[in-house]
Amino acid sequence: MRLALFTDTFVPQMNGVALTLGRLTEYLNRRGIEHLVFSPKSTADMVYSDPIRPVTSIPFFLYPECRLALPNLAAIRTELDRFQPDLLHLATPFNLGLCGLHYARKHRISHVASYHTHFDRYLTYYHMKAAIPLYWSYMKWFHQSCDATFAPSRDTLDTLQEQGMDRLLLWTRGVDCSLYTPEKKSMDVHERYGITAPYLLLYVGRIAPEKDIDTLSAIMKLLPDSVKSRVHWLIVGDGPQLQELREQAPSNVTFAGYKSGEELAQIYASADLFVFPSSTETFGNVVQEAMASGLPVVAANSGGVLEMVSSGENGMLCTPRQPQSFVQEITSLVDDSDRLTKFRFEAREFALGRSWDAIFDQLLHDYEMIIDFRRIGKKSGFYSA
Numbered sequence: 001m002r003l004a005l006f007t008d009t010f011v012p013q014m015n016g017v018a019l020t021l022g023r024l025t026e027y028l029n030r031r032g033i034e035h036l037v038f039s040p041k042s043t044a045d046m047v048y049s050d051p052i053r054p055v056t057s058i059p060f061f062l063y064p065e066c067r068l069a070l071p072n073l074a075a076i077r078t079e080l081d082r083f084q085p086d087l088l089h090l091a092t093p094f095n096l097g098l099c100g101l102h103y104a105r106k107h108r109i110s111h112v113a114s115y116h117t118h119f120d121r122y123l124t125y126y127h128m129k130a131a132i133p134l135y136w137s138y139m140k141w142f143h144q145s146c147d148a149t150f151a152p153s154r155d156t157l158d159t160l161q162e163q164g165m166d167r168l169l170l171w172t173r174g175v176d177c178s179l180y181t182p183e184k185k186s187m188d189v190h191e192r193y194g195i196t197a198p199y200l201l202l203y204v205g206r207i208a209p210e211k212d213i214d215t216l217s218a219i220m221k222l223l224p225d226s227v228k229s230r231v232h233w234l235i236v237g238d239g240p241q242l243q244e245l246r247e248q249a250p251s252n253v254t255f256a257g258y259k260s261g262e263e264l265a266q267i268y269a270s271a272d273l274f275v276f277p278s279s280t281e282t283f284g285n286v287v288q289e290a291m292a293s294g295l296p297v298v299a300a301n302s303g304g305v306l307e308m309v310s311s312g313e314n315g316m317l318c319t320p321r322q323p324q325s326f327v328q329e330i331t332s333l334v335d336d337s338d339r340l341t342k343f344r345f346e347a348r349e350f351a352l353g354r355s356w357d358a359i360f361d362q363l364l365h366d367y368e369m370i371i372d373f374r375r376i377g378k379k380s381g382f383y384s385a
């Protein structure tokens with residue numbers, strides 16, 4: 001099998017899509033599967049090695065971590081003619097995805113797409129709600145010839161099906177339980193950030209409107225004084241609302257910036273509660289990382305998070321965009337150490353069943369099935385949610 005992957009976001013960019021695709025290429029390398037990755041060049045001086053084919057790019061105005069490529073179509077076509085791929089995977093619907101789509105349609109090659117981000121919901125947060133029908137018209141056009149569209153959660157599959165899209169397959173996400181583990185709990189985190197409160201509450205993610213940062217800010221302010229005196233917040237991430245959140249945050253909040261790898265794993269393991277108000281997630285990789293670290297989650301009752309957090313078993317689900325709902329659950333958990341201990345155990349147990357290799361093995365099986373169906377000329381309506 002020879003694969004060509006087209007994406008407008010890729011490592012070293014720090015977002016769930018880029019990190020997932022980075023892990024996919026690592027898996028393909030281990031399996032000895034030939035592949036190319038056409039991705040945006042992040043910086044002019046960055047050096048890339050096989051199988052990456054960097055393309056000049058500019059930031060996407062709604063989501064700077066996802067870049068708009070400025071591809072040389074002739075160069076990409078030459079590269080693909082030489083490589084002779086069996087399947088093209090279009091990970092984003094922007095410029096690079098369009099290049100792959102054009103080539104696949106012209107040469108009648110198996111091609112799939114993956115749906116990672118609810119940009120229609122983002123438009124609402126950026127006061128562009130009128131553009132939502134146009135967005136869905138474009139998405140249906142983009143996906144109509146694909147042999148399959150992969151989505152990371154059943155909630156997302158349902159959304160796509162409601163919009164009239166078909167040939168849908170589940171491609172969920174794994175988590176590295178050896179990197180994210182309760183064993184990395186350390187008081188060094190408290191000392192590093194000057195935290196003396198008994199409980200550490202954690203948020204990890206982009207600090208932007210679509211992550212319901214306004215809700216997070218309100219939660220911090222609305223906690224009763226009896227709880228505020230016992231908790232400290234650690235905010236990990238960056239984004240356009242960072243300065244605004246800094247200015248509004250009470251005194252028991254520390255901003256750590258972007259973190260990754262071992263440092264992030266240690267932060268997860270050393271916290272007591274993960275608070276995640278975002279209601280726009282197709283999956284929610286940080287939620288699963290927190291759970292793998294044995295960290296109970298208080299999250300919005302929306303999106304892909306629903307398939308990880310079982311309310312009352314390994315965390316609590318709250319009414320989206322209702323700060324008081326989060327305040328109530330945080331307060332009850334801080335006052336109930338036995339339930340926190342139970343949630344820690346159950347969160348870790350859930351994550352242990354979500355290995356990346358098993359998920360990529362299934363993806364590879366789906367790739368093979370799609371290629372075979374195209375070769376024998378079987379209609380691709382076989383796929384469904």
